[in-house]
Amino acid sequence: MTDRTSREPSMSTQGASTGQPEAISETHLQHTAYRTHHCGALRLHHLNQQVKVCGWLHRKRDHGGLIFLDIRDHYGMIQCVLEEGHPEWNLAESLSVETVVQIGGLVMARSENTRNPGLDTGDVEVVVQALNVLSRAIALPLPVNTDADYPEDIRLTYRFLDLRRPAMHQAMVTRSQIIAFMRAMMVAQGFLEIQTPILTAPSPEGARDYVVPSRLYPGEFYALPQAPQQFKQLLMASGFDKYFQIAPCFRDESSRADRSPGEFYQLDLEMAFVSQEDVWNALEPVLQKTFEHFAPKASVTQGPFPRIPYADAMVMYGTDKPDLRNPLIIQDMTDQIHISIFQSVVEKGGVIRALVVPGAVAQSRKFFKDLESWVMEKGAKGLGYISHGADGLQGPLVKFCPPETCEVLKAAIPIHGVVFFVCDKRDAATALAGQLRTHLGQLLGLIDESAFELCWITDFPMYEQDVATGQIVFSHNPFSMPQGEMDALMHQDPLQIKAYQYDIVCNGIELSSGAIRNHRPDVMYKAFEIAGYSKEHVDQQFGAMIKAFQYGVPPHGGSAPGIDRMVMLLAGTPNIREVIPFPLNQQARDLMMGAPSPLSAERLEELHLRIIKDIGKKPGVPPSR
Numbered sequence: 001m002t003d004r005t006s007r008e009p010s011m012s013t014q015g016a017s018t019g020q021p022e023a024i025s026e027t028h029l030q031h032t033a034y035r036t037h038h039c040g041a042l043r044l045h046h047l048n049q050q051v052k053v054c055g056w057l058h059r060k061r062d063h064g065g066l067i068f069l070d071i072r073d074h075y076g077m078i079q080c081v082l083e084e085g086h087p088e089w090n091l092a093e094s095l096s097v098e099t100v101v102q103i104g105g106l107v108m109a110r111s112e113n114t115r116n117p118g119l120d121t122g123d124v125e126v127v128v129q130a131l132n133v134l135s136r137a138i139a140l141p142l143p144v145n146t147d148a149d150y151p152e153d154i155r156l157t158y159r160f161l162d163l164r165r166p167a168m169h170q171a172m173v174t175r176s177q178i179i180a181f182m183r184a185m186m187v188a189q190g191f192l193e194i195q196t197p198i199l200t201a202p203s204p205e206g207a208r209d210y211v212v213p214s215r216l217y218p219g220e221f222y223a224l225p226q227a228p229q230q231f232k233q234l235l236m237a238s239g240f241d242k243y244f245q246i247a248p249c250f251r252d253e254s255s256r257a258d259r260s261p262g263e264f265y266q267l268d269l270e271m272a273f274v275s276q277e278d279v280w281n282a283l284e285p286v287l288q289k290t291f292e293h294f295a296p297k298a299s300v301t302q303g304p305f306p307r308i309p310y311a312d313a314m315v316m317y318g319t320d321k322p323d324l325r326n327p328l329i330i331q332d333m334t335d336q337i338h339i340s341i342f343q344s345v346v347e348k349g350g351v352i353r354a355l356v357v358p359g360a361v362a363q364s365r366k367f368f369k370d371l372e373s374w375v376m377e378k379g380a381k382g383l384g385y386i387s388h389g390a391d392g393l394q395g396p397l398v399k400f401c402p403p404e405t406c407e408v409l410k411a412a413i414p415i416h417g418v419v420f421f422v423c424d425k426r427d428a429a430t431a432l433a434g435q436l437r438t439h440l441g442q443l444l445g446l447i448d449e450s451a452f453e454l455c456w457i458t459d460f461p462m463y464e465q466d467v468a469t470g471q472i473v474f475s476h477n478p479f480s481m482p483q484g485e486m487d488a489l490m491h492q493d494p495l496q497i498k499a500y501q502y503d504i505v506c507n508g509i510e511l512s513s514g515a516i517r518n519h520r521p522d523v524m525y526k527a528f529e530i531a532g533y534s535k536e537h538v539d540q541q542f543g544a545m546i547k548a549f550q551y552g553v554p555p556h557g558g559s560a561p562g563i564d565r566m567v568m569l570l571a572g573t574p575n576i577r578e579v580i581p582f583p584l585n586q587q588a589r590d591l592m593m594g595a596p597s598p599l600s601a602e603r604l605e606e607l608h609l610r611i612i613k614d615i616g617k618k619p620g621v622p623p624s625r
Contacts, residue, residue, distance in 0.1 A: 034102055034134075040076015042121050046107045051126060053078060054102045054134065056164070057095050058145050067092045069128070071103060074169075079116075079125040080105065088131040098137035098144060098164070104130035152577075157591040159582055171579050175567045178294060179246055182267055185286045191242040191269060196231035198224060198248070203541070208252035210262075218608035224250035227560065229479060230545050232270040233517055236556040237548040242282075244269040246563065252588075258509055258565055260576050261588040266512065270558035276500050276516050279557050280304070280456060287504065287511070287561065291452045294570045299451040305504075306455040313457050318353070318434015320460075323508030324453035326441035330355050330433045331412070333421075337405040339384075339397060342423040353422045353433040357440055360418035361387045367443075371420075374439060378432055384421040388413040397421065438508070452506055452569065459483070460501040463494040463530065474531050476501045480515035481555075482527060489526045504561060506569060514559025521549050 035054045042051065055073035065084040069092065070077055080103050082092050095101070105126040116122030141157075142150050144164040155162040162168055187193070202209045202223040209223040225231075227249050235243045247268035255261040267286075271279060284303040291300045306324070313320050315332050333354045334346060342352055372383040386395040386409055393406055395418075401409065413419050420440075422433045441447050462482045464475035472494050480499040482488050488497050500516035518524045524546065528538045539546060567579040577583040584590055604610065 038075040039073040039078040100135040102132040191244040196228040213607040237553040255586040265563040266560040268560040272554040301454040309459040361416040387418045457503040462497040462499040512561040516557035
């Protein structure tokens with residue numbers, strides 16, 4: 001029997017019932033030669049209708065005198081059944097999973113004991129009258145009718161199959177819906193969607209640019225934008241009031257669980273004549289309603305979101321990306337207590353950070369021993385702690401505390417609580433205390449996994465000192481307006497200057513950075529001068545923006561929440577590659593398309609390029625890819 005039979009039963013051209021459709025698929029499907037209904041659309045009100053459906057063979061079950069075919073398309077699944085002796089019986093027996101078929105038949109009700117309440121179409125089935133094979137599938141390199149874990153290299157090599165899996169397919173649907181939802185909210189607020197260029201000039205955004213050689217101009221290159229930063233500021237200089245776009249961004253940087261190498265997308269926005277409060281007031285409803293809409297059972301921070309100064313965040317949480325679901329708060333006790341074994345560190349400029357954990361006395365000795373081992377793995381010499389039991393203060397550090405320190409600690413530690421200490425140089429103590437806070441929150445089950453806690457981190461330092469060179473460098477965004485403007489740049493210690501810079505953080509993940517921009521050329525030149533850039537360098541790198549600002553530009557600011565990270569949070573996955581349709585792997589390679597790949601000699605010549613294989617090569621070490 002041939003794959004495509006000439007047998008064609010009579011089919012009704014009528015669609016679903018004229019009542020209110022139960023599936024969105026019915027309202028969007030135009031009857032075609034291939035199908036009258038989507039697989040997920042059929043319900044009891046379609047009984048006794050002749051239908052055509054098309055899709056992939058999800059599963060096949062042979063029950064002796066009956067063959068059941070579960071047919072799946074983008075919208076859902078329908079069970080189809082053939083009885084033994086059917087003209088298409090042998091064809092049905094020969095089908096492999098994921099073969100694409102067209103089925104024509106009659107919608108019938110399932111018997112009471114065979115109904116499937118877990119399936120939208122579980123009350124009905126299609127009795128097959130015609131079975132046509134549209135495309136046969138060979139043996140699969142990975143199963144698609146299950147969401148069971150599978151090696152990532154196989155999944156990315158066969159991403160088109162991986163995306164057929166139910167959870168992955170739904171993640172892409174959710175991603176599309178989230179983008180559409182946010183786009184509608186931005187438009188409703190009066191934002192104008194404008195696309196900015198992909199081929200542009202290099203920009204010192206903090207990561208490496210991806211560059212594109214020019215065929216017409218030998219030795220010259222375009223860069224793919226790390227962000228539309230300059231363009232959106234130029235739009236404000238052009239007289240537009242509110243801009244946004246779902247912007248593709250390109251950065252040649254290493255992969256992380258919450259960052260995809262190569263490219264990512266962000267909800268990029270900019271506003272004219274605004275303070276940072278105005279930006280926050282515009283963005284907060286979009287984020288809050290997006291999380292509420294796509295996680296209706298979750299607790300979501302209500303606006304206005306907490307505003308936490310950067311300096312406070314680093315002390316209280318040990319990070320500028322705090323997870324506020326964790327109730328533990330770090331305290332700086334450097335000036336409040338005297339613990340003799342810490343004094344030599346404090347006298348050299350070190351700090352004492354304390355983390356009070358209520359109820360921790362009940363933990364076992366093994367808990368404290370394991371915790372000390374964990375801290376030592378992080379590079380610490382050990383873990384100091386004091387508990388507050390019914391008999392008073394206890395623990396390895398009590399003997400090093402004078403009476404006045406004991407009184408301070410009794411007041412700070414609740415009964416049955418434990419205080420853990422970190423004493424080191426400021427940056428090291430901050431980092432370790434933050435890691436300890438997160439680790440204890442996870443160990444003790446203190447984090448509410450059903451919540452989305454959002455906050456603004458504000459008042460970032462304008463500059464920081466490079467540890468290796470001692471050079472003053474920008475700590476955040478070089479285009480930000482310093483608080484105090486020119487007066488601050490002229491008269492303050494650069495390391496004490498704050499900027500109108502802010503991050504939005506959700507559950508310990510930075511969604512975006514933003515700022516009120518430096519719109520004055522004189523202030524911009526001075527800000528870059530402090531960071532070691534000459535006026536000529538600024539003119540060369542940012543000539544278009546400087547020129548535009550000389551012709552009048554409004555105060556402006558914006559932000560850019562990461563789409564991929566928001567979808568990752570809403571999907572409940574710790575890996576961002578799970579919510580990107582076709583991601584690169586951790587080594588920035590596209591295993592499916594085979595990119596990057598060499599160019600032919602002819603193409604290299606056309607682009608005026610020559611490959612030097614030994615550049616940067618050390619003896620015995622292959623050149624880096």
